[in-house]
Amino acid sequence: MSAKTLTQADLASLVGDLVAAGTRVVAPSRTGVGPLQHLDYREIKKADEMTLDAGLPKRSIKELFFPPTEVLFRWKQKKNDFELQEVETKFQKTVVIGARPCDAAAPEIVDRLMNWDYKDELWNGRREATTIVALACDGQDKSCFCTAVGLGPDSTKGADVLLVPVKGGYHAEILTAKGEALVKDFGKRFGEAKSADEAGKFRETARAKVEGNLKVDPKPIRTWLDGHFEDKYWGEIALRCHGCGACASVCPTCHCFDIVDEPEGIYEGARRRNWDTCQTGKFTLHGSGHNPRGTQNMRFRQRVTHKFAIYPRKFEEILCTGCGRCARACPGGMDLLEILSDIGQMAGGAA
Amino acid sequence: MAAKTSTDKASFKPRIAAFVCNWCTYTGADLAGTSRLQMAPNVRIIRLPCTGRIDPLFIIKAFERGADGVIVSGCHPADCHYTSGNYHARRRFAVARDVFGFMGIDPKRITFSWVSASEGGKWAEVVNDTTARVQELGPFSAYREMEARV
Amino acid sequence: MQALQELARKLLTDKTANVVIGWGQGPRGPRPIFVTQPEHADRLIFDTRCVHNLATYLNPRRAHLVPFVKKAVVVKPCDARAVAGLIRETQVKREDVVLIGMRCGGVVRDSDMDGKLTEATVSPRCMDCPDREPKLADHLMGEEASAPPKGKGPDMIAKLDAMSPAERWEFWQKELERCVRCHACREVCPMCFCDRCIADKSMPQWIESSPHPRGNLSWQMTRVMHMAGRCVGCGECTRACPVDIPLGLILRKMTQTVEERFGYRVSDDPTVPAPMGAYRLDDKQEFIL
Ligand code: SF4
Ligand code: SF4
Ligand code: SF4
Ligand code: SF4
Ligand code: SF4
Numbered sequence: 001m002s003a004k005t006l007t008q009a010d011l012a013s014l015v016g017d018l019v020a021a022g023t024r025v026v027a028p029s030r031t032g033v034g035p036l037q038h039l040d041y042r043e044i045k046k047a048d049e050m051t052l053d054a055g056l057p058k059r060s061i062k063e064l065f066f067p068p069t070e071v072l073f074r075w076k077q078k079k080n081d082f083e084l085q086e087v088e089t090k091f092q093k094t095v096v097i098g099a100r101p102c103d104a105a106a107p108e109i110v111d112r113l114m115n116w117d118y119k120d121e122l123w124n125g126r127r128e129a130t131t132i133v134a135l136a137c138d139g140q141d142k143s144c145f146c147t148a149v150g151l152g153p154d155s156t157k158g159a160d161v162l163l164v165p166v167k168g169g170y171h172a173e174i175l176t177a178k179g180e181a182l183v184k185d186f187g188k189r190f191g192e193a194k195s196a197d198e199a200g201k202f203r204e205t206a207r208a209k210v211e212g213n214l215k216v217d218p219k220p221i222r223t224w225l226d227g228h229f230e231d232k233y234w235g236e237i238a239l240r241c242h243g244c245g246a247c248a249s250v251c252p253t254c255h256c257f258d259i260v261d262e263p264e265g266i267y268e269g270a271r272r273r274n275w276d277t278c279q280t281g282k283f284t285l286h287g288s289g290h291n292p293r294g295t296q297n298m299r300f301r302q303r304v305t306h307k308f309a310i311y312p313r314k315f316e317e318i319l320c321t322g323c324g325r326c327a328r329a330c331p332g333g334m335d336l337l338e339i340l341s342d343i344g345q346m347a348g349g350a351a
Numbered sequence: 352m353a354a355k356t357s358t359d360k361a362s363f364k365p366r367i368a369a370f371v372c373n374w375c376t377y378t379g380a381d382l383a384g385t386s387r388l389q390m391a392p393n394v395r396i397i398r399l400p401c402t403g404r405i406d407p408l409f410i411i412k413a414f415e416r417g418a419d420g421v422i423v424s425g426c427h428p429a430d431c432h433y434t435s436g437n438y439h440a441r442r443r444f445a446v447a448r449d450v451f452g453f454m455g456i457d458p459k460r461i462t463f464s465w466v467s468a469s470e471g472g473k474w475a476e477v478v479n480d481t482t483a484r485v486q487e488l489g490p491f492s493a494y495r496e497m498e499a500r501v
Numbered sequence: 502m503q504a505l506q507e508l509a510r511k512l513l514t515d516k517t518a519n520v521v522i523g524w525g526q527g528p529r530g531p532r533p534i535f536v537t538q539p540e541h542a543d544r545l546i547f548d549t550r551c552v553h554n555l556a557t558y559l560n561p562r563r564a565h566l567v568p569f570v571k572k573a574v575v576v577k578p579c580d581a582r583a584v585a586g587l588i589r590e591t592q593v594k595r596e597d598v599v600l601i602g603m604r605c606g607g608v609v610r611d612s613d614m615d616g617k618l619t620e621a622t623v624s625p626r627c628m629d630c631p632d633r634e635p636k637l638a639d640h641l642m643g644e645e646a647s648a649p650p651k652g653k654g655p656d657m658i659a660k661l662d663a664m665s666p667a668e669r670w671e672f673w674q675k676e677l678e679r680c681v682r683c684h685a686c687r688e689v690c691p692m693c694f695c696d697r698c699i700a701d702k703s704m705p706q707w708i709e710s711s712p713h714p715r716g717n718l719s720w721q722m723t724r725v726m727h728m729a730g731r732c733v734g735c736g737e738c739t740r741a742c743p744v745d746i747p748l749g750l751i752l753r754k755m756t757q758t759v760e761e762r763f764g765y766r767v768s769d770d771p772t773v774p775a776p777m778g779a780y781r782l783d784d785k786q787e788f789i790l
Contacts (some may be wrong), residue, residue, distance in 0.1 A: 240532065
């Protein structure tokens with residue numbers, strides 16, 4: 001691992017260099033006017049389209065690797081025969097600039113599932129083509145709890161380069177081979193590292209700030225979840241939940257999908273993979289009409305249990321980066337921080 | 352997907368889907384045919400029991416599947432075989448027209464008409480009018496471009 | 502507030518209601534709470550940040566709330582309109598609900614704001630709300646309220662109406678391109694009460710479930726059509742949408758049409774028939790050849 005300096009001006013030039021080299025650059029970007037403004041990660045062509053100082057985009061970078069809808073293959077019927085058309089699994093080189101650490105960490109967590117039995121070519125293809133330049137953050141608001149799940153506002157997990165804001169630009173930590181390659185290809189934009197101390201202070205302050213939001217130990221929580229499937233807590237906590245799935249849509253780690261066949265004319269069509277979520281009643285509805293997760297209480301229990309017990313058991317990773325998006329997006333006021341803290345207490349006091 | 356329509360205006364042949372009720376307009380259209388009236392050949396008729404059975408979703412589906420224009424037609428007020436299906440339809444389409452228009456679908460692409468069983472001539476007019484109007488607007492390429500992005 | 506808490510305590514104690522659905526303080530501002538014990542009635546609050554339309558919890562689709570049977574709900578005038586809608590369309594029995602009406606002078610856009618009501622913070626749904634107190638209520642509380650501040654900013658509906666169809670198309674394509682088809686807009690809506698939504702039907706599949714431009718457009722056009730004469734303008738769908746699509750614009754446009762053409766204004770009187778289930782012999786038909 002090495003360190004460099006990247007000034008504001010050099011970062012802007014780097015965006016230009018990358019675009020000129022035919023690389024897709026994705027960064028937080030504000031679009032729309034007035035009340036219709038959005039901050040999203042989206043492809044940019046010029047550095048001034050990038051908005052790095054407006055906090056966490058509403059949606060995560062998940063969709064860069066796992067789009068809300070994608071074609072798995074297309075088919076054409078010819079008399080009694082079918083012709084299948086494969087889809088491209090090679091993807092355009094992409095550099096994400098300014099991914100928040102809670103976003104950068106997520107694809108690495110989901111990698112485990114996408115390569116568990118079946119190796120998902122589409123996910124892996126996009127992962128390989130993408131370099132993530134994360135940006136250390138100083139906490140969005142009181143719903144951030146990355147530090148409680150073993151990450152932090154300066155976490156390097158999943159990042160190829162981590163930028164830490166310092167006066168005039170960024171202190172850049174080069175973390176992986178992909179990060180090294182970026183520095184090698186665009187060497188003239190990176191200067192000698194000289195602000196390690198200042199960066200260290202920024203990181204410390206940010207951590208302290210976020211740590212105050214939630215202090216829990218995920219281990220006893222996992223144990224409690226394993227033993228309290230039928231606890232009455234689930235019946236109380238989820239009453240306000242609408243089962244709308246907004247939480248899963250904005251979540252960087254939720255990755256469930258539905259597979260559908262869609263006709264595109266009479267003799268042709270496509271098989272697609274679309275985002276889905278365990279929060280809707282239809283998710284587990286059987287053809288017989290029976291629904292093993294018949295009420296919202298059960299569905300919400302699934303959300304928490306999958307993230308904090310099932311996924312950790314299978315992959316030794318918590319399926320949550322503590323970004324707090326679910327709490328911000330929830331129209332019903334469900335709050336994962338509160339729930340983790342409740343469970344933490346029931347599991348034997350806060351850590 | 353769906354139909355490839357020429358984007359060249361001169362050679363453009365509009366594809367128009369007509370949702371008609373069984374009792375009045377379908378019979379009227381039949382009469383127009385047997386009376387050998389001059390009609391543009393662009394209209395495919397889909398017969399339904401009543402305008403009350405025509406969901407605005409049918410219009411959307413027709414555009415999705417390649418139509419450039421849509422006709423919805425049924426019995427005149429007071430003539431509905433089921434007494435009030437057309438009155439309900441009238442309310443529904445009044446709203447649909449505004450909502451679809453607000454979302455950017457040109458209301459000129461959609462014709463609503465009352466054509467009775469004896470109005471073969473009126474049906475020919477509706478068909479010719481609609482075809483001319485859609486011919487003028489050109490193919491609904493916006494819908495097709497949207498599909499190309501899918 | 503105290504009156505509200507006292508009433509809730511009484512309703513729970515004498516078993517008039519098995520649950521009082523109201524607002525309580527949550528980590529990010531007021532949020533829905535479900536009070537079942539009289540001693541917890543003091544958790545109830547009401548202020549300008551109480552944006553949620555709690556009528557949505559009466560919707561029979563919420564299987565986990567059905568067992569409460571007798572529910573008391575705290576409602577603002579707009580929420581009462583939704584309750585009336587549910588009664589009008591036989592989804593809720595009037596005798597099963599106790600309505601605690603709150604006088605209302607408007608709410609802010611979202612519950613995590615500080616609650617100061619100004620031109621800039623007022624919720625779009627309050628801008629032309631005529632009701633200061635619900636008529637459909639068993640109890641009426643709160644202070645006399647004055648009209649909410651008029652919001653500022655362009656009238657987007659007028660702006661869109663002035664555009665050409667092609668420009669409007671562009672506008673909506675840009676907005677709908679973000680839709681991920683979570684159907685949150687449907688799930689939170691108090692008036693979306695179908696047991697099985699047409700968007701969930703696959704045989705035949707009328708609306709493609711994929712979040713691509715084609716499916717997204719079909720979905721919103723259909724949803725708005727199904728809301729014709731139903732939508733109470735509570736704005737919950739817009740608030741819930743995780744990608745901030747201005748759904749309220751389409752719904753307001755539809756509501757304007759319903760009002761202009763059929764003289765129907767969504768009210769909290771459940772005895773007025775729903776406009777799409779009714780008709781007049783002389784309904785305007787200038788658009789029909
Ligand atoms: S569960 Fe919530 S906090 Fe955790 S990663 Fe998902 S959105 Fe973020
Ligand atoms: S927790 Fe909130 S966002 Fe998630 S499904 Fe329930 S109501 Fe929707
Ligand atoms: S719409 Fe009317 S009743 Fe509803 S919150 Fe606003 S001012 Fe109050
Ligand atoms: S809530 Fe928004 S993103 Fe979800 S389906 Fe509705 S419009 Fe689409
Ligand atoms: S459509 Fe939206 S504004 Fe209308 S009642 Fe439903 S949630 Fe409220």
